[in-house]
Every structure is written in structure tokens, then in C-alpha cells.
Amino acid sequence: MSNIQLAFTINRSHIDDSGAELSRRQQQYSLGVNDRMTVLDALEVIRRDQDTSLMYRHSCHHGSCGTCGMLINGERKLACLTQATKLETEMIELQPLRNMKVIGDLAVDPSPLFPDFPKGAAYIRRSEVNRDGRKPFELDHWERFEDCIECGLCVSSCPVTESFMGPAALAAHNREIINRRERRGELLGEVNVPRGAWPCTRALNCSRACPTGVYPAKHIAELRKKIEQDGLTPAAEPGEKRAQ
């Protein structure tokens, strides 16, 4: 397997005691990579051999934990699923996700994602694999984790600038309504507020950024439809109408 030399230009910054970001600058590293290596693999080698102070989030290395989202050559991606040579640039620029608070270098604080998630939402759904086929007599249905890995790429990609619950929390509301029909009224009430399902301008950035195929924009559209179906008065005009 061939080894080619790539330059990595990486955002460096740190914070003070109050959490404010200080001294943002770019630092360049050079590394030989093979075709198999991901951006995360490269960061691991750079940290080990060149700079042990480099900060980035990572855990599973296979797109399941959602911690390693970052801007790679300006695009929102999971570093662990992005093969470095496939980017076909000699220099790879790495920046922390936008719309999130940086805690250092490429690492962001994911906590703003969660306050608007529905309380008590299910984390496990029915599996669609062999759904109607035979299953063990002890199980009502085969189980599967919800697809959303809470990586924040959708929130980071959203162009809406006004106060907004954001695509991840809204998708979670619609998923919970699908999983538990009895919560429909309660959860539609939560999203039928000015900062709920309405500010979305249908830019669809979120659905394009999502690495696990959740398509948050589709869920936002479904929420709006359900609000209409249930005869509720929309709490605001849809964002795309206002944008026209």
C-alpha cells in the first residue's frame, strides 16, 4: 500500500477558566499516510509522534459514538469515517464544528445538543431486519438502537440563525412520536412553539450532513404535517416562507 506525504493544517486554541476560547491559530503537521488511514488515524499518529498536547474527541473509530465530528476541508464529517487520501488534497484543513463551543483545538462541548431532546425518549426501537420473520419466543420484537448517534453534524450545519431547537432534537421528537403514539399530543405541543418546528428553512444541510441516515429535515417536515393534521394553530410562519 502506497504511502504519501500530506500536510494537516489544524486549528489550535485553548480556553481560560471561564471557558472562553483563547488564541486561535493554525498549526501545520506533515505525515505519511496510506490509503486505509482515516483522518482520525492520522490525528492519532500526529498526537503520538509529533504533539501530545493536540486535543480532539474520539472513541469508537467506526462511526458509532458520534464524538469525532469536525470540519474537514470545510465539510462536516466524522474523522473516523473519512479516508485521508480520498480527499485528494495535499493539504487537509481541520477545524472544530461550528455552532458549538470549542474546549480546545478540534474538541467541542456537545452539551448544547441535548436540552431540547424529549424527556424520557426511547433509545431503542424495533429492528427492521427480518421484522416479520421468526424470532425467539421470549422477544416481542428484535431490538435496534435509534440511528441518531448525537454527533451534532446536523446542528453544526444548520443555517438558521434565530433561536431554534435544531434538527437533532426535532428529529428525536418525531422519532419518539413514531415509537410511542401515546406521546403525540404532548410532543407536538413541545415543538409547536416559535423556536420549535418553524424556523427551519428547508436548506436540507442537516440531512446531507447526517452520517447515519436519520434525515432530520424529513422529520421536521413530518412534525409540521402532524401539527396541521391535529388541527393545532401553528406557532409561527414556516422559516422558508419568511425567508422568501
Add this chain to the structure above:
Amino acid sequence: MSKHHVVVIGGGGTGGAIIHDLRLRGIEATLVERGELTSGTTGRHHGQLHCGARYAVKDRAIARECMEETYILKRIARESLEANYGLFVALNDEDEEHVPIFIQSCVESGIPTKEVPVKHALEMEPNLNPDIRRAIMVPDGTIDAWRLPLQFFASARHNGAGIHTFTPVTGFRSSGKAITGVQVYDLKTRREFTIAADLVINATGAWAGQVTKMADVEIPITPGPGTMVAVRKRLANMVISHLHPAGDGDIIVPQRGLSIIGTTQYRTDDPDDIAVPEEDISEMYRCADMLIPTFSSQKYHAAWIAARPLAGAASTADDARNLSRDFNVVDHGEIDGREGLVSVIGGKATVLRAMAEQTVDAACVKLGITECCTTAETALLPHRAYST
């Protein structure tokens, strides 16, 4: 409330379970982790919730412990588990000969098994190799290797634990030979500081030897890296295992929309110096196709490697394979005359809570604390509570 303060080094699953246990017993506790939580071995786990069947033939005690912990995790951390069972399949004459001892060993380990007719197994899992000879169901499952530990961290944090990520340990503070604290460097603020401790627990898994070296003591730990390959399709609901004496590439773990084949085993001295050997990938595909023939024709998703923390010394990969997956709690006061430091070495993700219980029991004995462990009866907070 105890007046003691314990510092835990290592933010993997073991460290998370330990700090949760410490807080439930009313012990002041602070955890330091050099990077993000579970960024060492824990997070890279293929995600098999081991009921113990895999270990039963070789070690009934470990198998029994896995089964007991599986039951406990289903009670305290249900949201982080896909409890879909596992299926062990025999593929050839040699495997078939292994079936009676496999079932017998499971029975002796308290693991319920149910042999299902091959036709029935193929109805449950249509992607299975149609030529399987025998199929035995066991209570395996899939763990979300990020969320399960995070549930422990979330519970600990809400119980008042201090958790510092991106804060590597740079040295120990001592008084004579007794350890009195740790020196750490906070990468976020670029400041060094000291945390005083009545006891330091080294829960750094494959990195345990590097940490004890800073305290001038040695510990028998062998990092045992293994490769995993994921494809972009969920090919089974159950964990599919090759029913044979354990070898490479004999488990397919389904996880969300993925299927993961694992694993290989090497040994290394430096758990940071690991990279997937290219030949592992074709070998993993070959092994996976024996269980699910369409595995290798799915879209490639990822290949990665994780360093198991094997308790014991091994100089070759074969030696490492023979090391037990059991865990030990080492009191460096007793063994090395270095009071104030305890290491937990070895173990597996499924038994993280039990590892913590034994480690904190040992810590309590040293500190003269009589509180009992209650983690088996205490439901964990949702993983999202870590950030809210």
C-alpha cells in the same frame, strides 16, 4: 460521608464504573482522563454483550461472572443494550464434536442455552450460511460502547464526582514511599496542577504499565491489540459466533445499521503504537463469510484496532492469547511498598461493574470504610444526563 478523597486515573468503562461506585458509597472522588472519555480501548469495543458462552469451555468462573453481569446490566443500563440474543453456529465436523462440551460448560456456568433446528435458525437469521450444522442460542447482546460507560459517568457526575477529561497525569506526589496525590496537566487551559488523594486507583487498562512506571513500580500487563472490520449493512439481529475453540474472526456483532467482524490478537509493548495490519482485513472478511456469506460483498465501512488489557506478562502473541480475560486488583502498598496506589488490570467490557465493585471493595478496606457496594441495584441515569 467519608472524609477520604480518591483519585481515579483512566476514563474508560472501568474508571466510569469505579467512580460511580465510589460516589454511591459516599466517598469523595475525582477522575482524570488524558483525552475524551472512552478514547482508549472501551469505545473501540465491537460491542458484544458477553453472556459468557465464549469463555465457558475454558473458564467457568469467568463465564458465570459474565452471565451475572449481563443480568445486572439489563436491569441498570437497559437503554445501552440491544438484547437480541446470540447464536453459536457449528460449521464442520470438528465444530460439531465441540457442541456437547460447549453446552455442558454453559450449563455448568449458569448460562441458559437453547439449541434450535437449523431450519429455525435460518428463519430467524436468513443471511446465515445455509450449510451450518448446529445452532445454539445464548443470551448475548450488543452494547453501545460509548453510551454504556457514559451512563456510569453521568450517574457519578450527578452524584458529585469530579471528572476531568483532556487532563493527562504527569507524575505522582509522594510522602516517603506513600503516594499522596497526582500531578496533572490540563490541556484545555494548559495549566499543571496537583490533586491530593488518600488513594489513587489506576484504571488505565492497557496503559496501566505506563502509569505505574511514573510511580516507579511495575505491573504485569500485556496490551493485546485486535482488529475489527465493519460493513455498512445490518446482516443479523443476533450476535453470530462460530462455535469452536476460540480463534480469530469468529464473532459478527450487529450494531445499529452495521455488522462488525472481530477479531485478531497480537501483543505490543506500547498501546498507542497500534495500526490495522492490512492482511487482517482480508482475513476478517474470509472468516466473516464463513458465518454470513454475503458479508464481504457489503460496502466497507471502517477497520480499526483496539488494545485489550491482558493481565499478565506475555512475550509473544501466542503467549498473549493464553492469558486469561480475568481481572486482578493489585495493591502496590502490599506488593511494592508503595502505599496509596491500587491498580486494576485485565477484564472485559461486560464485567466493568464487577471490576469496579472489587476494586472499590479493596479501596474501602485500605481506607477503613465499611460501606457496601450498591451498584448492582442502582439504575443508571441516561447517557445524555452526562451533558445536561
